[in-house]
Amino acid sequence: xxxxxxxxxxxxxxxxxxxxxxxxxxxxxxxxxxxxxxxxxxxxxxxxxxxxxxxxxxxxxxxxxxxxxxxxxxxx
Numbered sequence: 001x002x003x004x005x006x007x008x009x010x011x012x013x014x015x016x017x018x019x020x021x022x023x024x025x026x027x028x029x030x031x032x033x034x035x036x037x038x039x040x041x042x043x044x045x046x047x048x049x050x051x052x053x054x055x056x057x058x059x060x061x062x063x064x065x066x067x068x069x070x071x072x073x074x075x076x
Contacts, residue, residue, distance in 0.1 A: 001031070001075040004053045006042040009066035011035075016065070023059050027051055045075065 011017060017035040020042060024033045029050025034043045044056055057067050 002046055002048045002053075003073050003075050004042075004044045004046060004056055005071045006044070006053075006057060006060065006067055007069040008040045008042065008060070009068060011037055011040045011065075019063055020060055020065065023063055024056055027055060027059055030056070 008020075014037060017037045021033050021035050024030055024042065024044055027046075029047040030044060031047065032043075032045040035041070036043065042056075042060065046052070046056070053070050053072050057070055060067055
């Protein structure tokens with residue numbers, strides 16, 4: 001399992017948060033998603049044998065949002 005933290009460009013409305021959360025939840029291997037509106041961050045826990053940070057980032061960018069930074073760490 002991995003935890004991915006994605007820094008976005010500024011989110012402008014709560015519906016942005018919901019769109020991102022729904023899109024990321026649909027990706028295979030995602031076990032948990034939390035969008036932090038005020039911080040413009042997305043925290044994702046995923047099964048790294050099924051998906052990776054690049055796929056999550058691509059799903060967010062397809063919605064039209066800008067990804068500024070992505071960090072990944074192993075969960076124990």
